[in-house]
Each structure stands twice: as structure tokens, then as C-alpha cells.
Amino acid sequence: xxxxxxxxxxxxxxxxxxxxxxxxxxxxxxxxxxxxxxxxxxxxxxxxxxxxxxxxxxxxxxxxxxxxxxxxxxxxxxxxxxxxxxxxxxxxxxxxxxxxxxxxxxxxxxxxxxxxxxxxxxxxxxxxxxxxxxxxxxxxxxxxxxxxxxxxxxxxxxxxxxxxxxxxxxxxxxxxxxxxxxxxxxxxxxxxxxxxxxxxxxxxxxxxxxxxxxxxxxxxxxxxxxxxxxxxxxxxxxxxxxxxxxxxxxxxxxxxxxxxx
Amino acid sequence: xxxxxxxxxxxxxxxxxxxxxxxxxxxxxxxxxxxxxxxxxxxxxxxxxxxxxxxxxxxxxxxxxxxxxxxxxxxxxxxxxxxxxxxxxxxxxxxxxxxxxxxxxxxxxxxxxxxxxxxxxxxxxxxxxxxxxxxxxxxxxxxxxxxxxxxxxxxxxxxxxxxxxxxxxxxxxxxxxxxxxxxxxxxxxxxxxxxxxxxxxxxxxxxxxxxxxxxxxxxxxxxxxxxxxxxxxxxxxxxxxxxxxxxxxxxxxxxxxxxxxxxxxxxxxxxxxxxxxxxxxxxxxxxxxxxxxxxxxxxxxxxxxxxxxxxxxxxxxxxx
Numbered sequence: 400x401x402x403x404x405x406x407x408x409x410x411x412x413x414x415x416x417x418x419x420x421x422x423x424x425x426x427x428x429x430x431x432x433x434x435x436x437x438x439x440x441x442x443x444x445x446x447x448x449x450x451x452x453x454x455x456x457x458x459x460x461x462x463x464x465x466x467x468x469x470x471x472x473x474x475x476x477x478x479x480x481x482x483x484x485x486x487x488x489x490x491x492x493x494x495x496x497x498x499x500x501x502x503x504x505x506x507x508x509x510x511x512x513x514x515x516x517x518x519x520x521x522x523x524x525x526x527x528x529x530x531x532x533x534x535x536x537x538x539x540x541x542x543x544x545x546x547x548x549x550x551x552x553x554x555x556x557x558x559x560x561x562x563x564x565x566x567x568x569x570x571x572x573x574x575x576x577x578x579x580x581x582x583x584x585x586x587x588x589x590x591x592x593x594x595x596x597x598x599x600x601x602x603x604x605x606x607x608x609x610x611x612x613x614x615x616x617x618x619x620x621x622x623x624x625x626x627x628x629x630x631x632x633x634x635x636x637x638x639x640x641x642x643x644x645x646x647x648x649x650x651x652x653x654x655x656x657x658x659x660x
Numbered sequence: 661x662x663x664x665x666x667x668x669x670x671x672x673x674x675x676x677x678x679x680x681x682x683x684x685x686x687x688x689x690x691x692x693x694x695x696x697x698x699x700x701x702x703x704x705x706x707x708x709x710x711x712x713x714x715x716x717x718x719x720x721x722x723x724x725x726x727x728x729x730x731x732x733x734x735x736x737x738x739x740x741x742x743x744x745x746x747x748x749x750x751x752x753x754x755x756x757x758x759x760x761x762x763x764x765x766x767x768x769x770x771x772x773x774x775x776x777x778x779x780x781x782x783x784x785x786x787x788x789x790x791x792x793x794x795x796x797x798x799x800x801x802x803x804x805x806x807x808x809x810x811x812x813x814x815x816x817x818x819x820x821x822x823x824x825x826x827x828x829x830x831x832x833x834x835x836x837x838x839x840x841x842x843x844x845x846x847x848x849x850x851x852x853x854x855x856x857x858x859x860x861x862x863x864x865x866x867x868x869x870x871x872x873x874x875x876x877x878x879x880x881x882x883x884x885x886x887x888x889x890x891x892x893x894x895x896x897x898x899x900x901x902x903x904x905x906x907x908x909x910x911x912x913x914x915x916x917x918x919x920x921x922x923x924x925x926x927x928x929x930x931x932x933x934x935x936x937x938x939x940x941x942x943x944x945x946x947x948x949x950x951x952x953x954x955x956x957x958x959x960x961x962x963x964x965x966x967x968x969x970x971x972x973x974x975x976x977x978x979x980x
Binding site for chain 2: 412413415416417418423436437493494495498499520521523524525526528529530532533534536537538539540541542544556558559560561562563564565566567568569570571574579580581621622623624625626627628629630631634635636637638639640641642644645646647648649650651653654655657659660
């Protein structure tokens with residue numbers, strides 16, 4: 400199995416995130432950056448598929464030079480090699496042009512399966528799996544909480560989350576699979592894994608190397624624009640009362656006064 | 661007047677409330693055209709609802725090709741309608757399925773995509789609360805037909821009865837779009853409670869509950885209020901409640917009239933998913949819990965005393 404998994408470096412989940420004042424893109428300089436937490440589930444699922452069926456896991460990311468830290472983490476977890484699409488001109492790309500750029504890189508790897516996660520914690524679009532499937536012309540098996548691959552039959556099936564349960568979805572390989580949080584328990588990189596990661600092949604591509612048209616990427620090519628951004632007005636703390644045995648009744652009175660019951 | 665395409669959000673034809681919200685919003689932008697995509701025989705359940713909320717037209721596809729495949733066939737239909745009708749905008753609900761269809765439609769029509777809008781002006785400037793609502797952004801699509809994914813509970817639905825013209829869409833879904841086939845649907849938990857993201861009231865439980873079985877307290881309070889049940893990440897990580905119900909940065913975003921947080925500290929992870937709720941009530945035994953910094957009403961106390969009493973009092977109030 401030739402397995403490709405996409406990852407993204409994002410501001411730390413626990414950091415207060417901001418937009419850069421100058422160009423209104425996500426401020427990645429003033430915060431610690433980490434592998435998007437959801438992507439750990441994607442990497443883990445890729446490794447599990449490799450362990451069950453053999454093959455190779457290639458990590459693909461697009462991002463600034465320092466996103467190499469996130470590649471290293473995926474390699475430390477056990478991925479075999481990586482492709483890093485990195486170019487100043489890509490800065491400010493929207494989800495649509497990012498998906499086109501990633502699809503271009505991924506198609507050169509001729510994958511049997513492409514794994515993404517449900518969303519990145521900075522942009523929270525939840526659309527990359529769908530967009531990659533669209534761009535690559537492959538079946539879309541997103542919102543997956545369980546993935547079963549049958550390489551012999553050239554099939555993959557997933558349990559796709561629904562409001563009250565799930566849908567069982569099947570497709571022929573190659574396909575794009577998007578996994579949700581908690582599909583598995585992502586492993587921690589071992590010391591051995593961290594040492595080994597340093598020697599694993601990493602290909603760095605510029606936009607030109609990847610064959611991307613300069614006019615199709617980056618902030619100028621984005622199909623939407625942020626006109627204005629400001630901090631939300633702070634939410635004021637209201638009435639806080641210590642329970643003296645009548646706390647429940649007090650909440651009920653509050654709700655009644657607000658006409659909420 | 662120019663058309664606004666509204667992707668109808670429904671379950672087997674049964675429209676969801678967000679559909680009425682989208683039609684109401686669409687009327688401020690132009691002439692709303694509902695796009696109903698579902699399985700054979702499902703439209704009958706949506707017909708009157710779409711008329712009640714002012715759809716001027718309904719574009720219709722009832723087919724197994726739509727119902728039994730993920731996202732791509734619906735995007736194919738919607739993209740064709742964008743090409744055929746040159747609408748001022750396409751509106752879809754911020755649900756997992758519709759946002760995927762919207763994204764693929766934007767890609768296919770070379771258009772811009774905005775997600776999680778909470779408002780949209782007549783000149784198509786969208787408001788979004790990003791980073792869990794901590795930053796408010798106004799944004800605009802600059803290319804193609806604006807495809808805007810709108811959060812449930814963003815617009816108050818207003819009825820405007822109409823007699824929509826029904827137009828079946830003449831389309832053959834491509835084989836390529838039928839790559840991901842739904843072969844079975846399994847209902848695991850039919851709670852009878854409203855959808856978490858659509859609910860007017862949400863009651864959520866967290867670490868303070870201490871055990872899965874104590875979620876019964878939260879559920880009882882929720883059912884007294886006709887509310888949806890949410891859970892903090894700590895609670896779903898512990899396996900006390902299903903992941904689908906997780907509210908927060910790595911879960912669902914909700915914006916109900918009333919949000920009751922039970923035994924939830926209110927760290928940024930959770931706050932990011934609920935801080936735009938209109939009224940926030942918190943019960944927590946720790947007076948230093950961050951949730952009290954932004955709750956409208958808080959009780960510092962033992963939830964095992966406060967919550968059952970609250971449930972009783974609400975029942976009395978309703979009976980009274």
C-alpha cells in the first residue's frame with residue numbers, strides 16, 4: 400500500500416490565536432506551533448494501515464520552513480518519508496488553492512490511499528478531505544470513525560459519522576479517507592523513532608518545483624478576502640452565587656426572569 | 661430579482677430548522693431558490709415547509725444517486741445550477757455534509773468559499789467569529805459565485821408563504837461522482853433530543869460529573885428543558901459520553917439561547933465551542949474555574965445537589 404497522509408502545522412491548540420495585523424492571515428510567529436492535533440489521528444491511521452497491509456507512509460505538508468518540525472514529528476511516529484511544499488509565494492493561500500496545490504503534489508506520488516483529518520484547529524474549515532477528493536477525482540470517504548482496507552479486493556470501507564449513528568461507505572482504491580478525532584490512540588514518538596526520523600528522506604519542493612502556476616497560489620490568488628478583523632467584545636462575567644442549599648432554585652429563578660423557561 | 665440558491669438541509673426529506681433560517685436570510689439577498697437533493701419520494705415531506713419560508717423556486721433531484729453517495733453527486737447538481745442560473749450566492753448550512761458539498765461546489769465553479777458565517781449583508785459581506793469566536797472577521801468572496809456556509813441559529817426564521825415553482829433538474833450524475841457508495845445506515849442512539857448545533861438550549865457535562873452514569877443528571881435536566889446534551893472534551897476523552905456530542909475547539913460549535921455547563925471548568929478548548937451562546941449558566945464547585953469569568957449566571961456548589969434541584973424547580977415552574 401502506498402499511503403499518503405497530509406499534516407498541517409498550526410498554532411498550539413491551547414494558545415490564544417490571533418490574525419497578523421498586516422495581512423490578516425493567521426499569526427504563526429507569536430505562538431508555539433505544533434502538528435494539528437487532529438492530524439495525529441491521521442498519521443496513526445496511516446501507520447496502522449501500513450502495519451496491517453505493508454507498504455510505505457509518505458507525509459505531505461504545505462507550510463513555511465518551520466513546518467518541518469511537524470514533518471519530523473510524523474516521521475518520528477513512524478512515517479517513512481516526507482514531502483514539504485514550502486514557498487514564500489504560498490503564504491496566505493486559501494483552502495481552495497491549498498487543496499489544488501496539495502493535490503498536485505499528491506498525484507505525483509500515485510497513492511493507493513490518501514488520509515486527511517477532519518479539520519485543522521486554526522481554520523476549522525473541515526473541508527480539506529472533500530476538496531482533495533474533488534481535485535484528485537477520487538472517492539471521498541470523510542468523517543470516518545473506522546477504516547477497513549482490503550488491498551486484495553482493492554476496496555476501502557469506512558464508518559461515516561452521522562447525527563444518530565453512522566453510514567457504512569465503500570469505495571474502490573485509490574480513495575481519500577478523512578478520519579475524525581478518537582478513531583484511534585495516536586502513538587507517542589519513541590526515542591528510537593526520533594533518532595530514526597533524522598535519517599528519513601525529506602523532499603522539499605518550491606512552488607515552481609511542484610509545477611504550480613505562480614498566479615494560482617498565495618494571498619493574491621485567494622478567492623475570498625478578510626476586510627476587517629477585531630477582537631470579540633469581551634464577555635462580562637455575570638452573577639456568581641455560592642450554593643447555600645438553594646442553588647438549583649436560584650438558577651431556576653434566573654431562567655424564569657430571563658424568560659428562558 | 662437575482663436568485664439565491666439555498667441547499668435544503670434535511671433528514672430523509674424532513675427539513676431541519678436551519679433551512680428556514682437560510683431561506684429567511686436568502687430573502688434579504690435576492691429571490692430564494694431552494695435546492696432539494698434527496699432520495700426518491702423524500703421531497704413530499706419538505707414541500708410545504710419550503711413554501712412556508714418563502715422559496716420562490718425549488719430545484720429538485722430525488723434519486724438514489726444522491727441519497728446513496730457521499731457529497732460528490734450533490735456538488736455536481738449544485739455546480740450545474742450555479743452555471744445555469746448565475747445566482748448571486750449559494751447558501752448552505754454549517755453541517756458536516758453540507759459544508760463538504762459547498763466546498764466541492766466552490767472548487768468546481770472556481771468560486772470563493774466562506775464557512776461558519778453568522779451574518780451576511782445585502783452586499784454579501786459575511787461575519788465570522790474565528791478562533792472559537794474570539795476574533796470577529798468580516799470577509800467577502802472575490803471570485804466566482806459566493807458560496808457561503810452559514811451557522812445554524814444565526815438568523816431568526818420568518819415565515820413568508822409562497823407557491824414555489826418546482827423544477828426538476830435535468831442531470832445524469834457522472835460515474836466519477838458515485839465513487840463513495842453508502843451501503844448501510846446504522847442508527848445507534850435515537851435520543852429524541854434536538855440536534856446539538858440547532859438546539860435552542862444545550863446542557864453540557866464535564867469532568868465534574870466524575871463518571872459516565874452521572875450523565876443521567878445532565879440528560880434529565882436537558883429533557884426537562886427540551887435541550888440537546890453536550891459534553892466537554894474531558895468527558896468524551898474519559899469515554900463517559902459519545903464523541904459526536906463534544907462541544908469545543910475539537911468538537912462542535914454551538915450558539916444556543918441558553919447554554920448550561922455542568923461540572924465544566926471552561927478552559928479555552930471548551931470555551932471556543934460555546935462562547936457565542938446568548939446566555940451561559942455554569943455550575944461548578946471550584947470558584948476559580950474560568951467558566952465563571954464569562955458565565956452570565958453561576959453557582960459555586962456541588963452539582964450533585966444543584967442540578968437535581970434545578971430540574972425539580974423547572975418541572976414545578978412548568979406545572980405551576
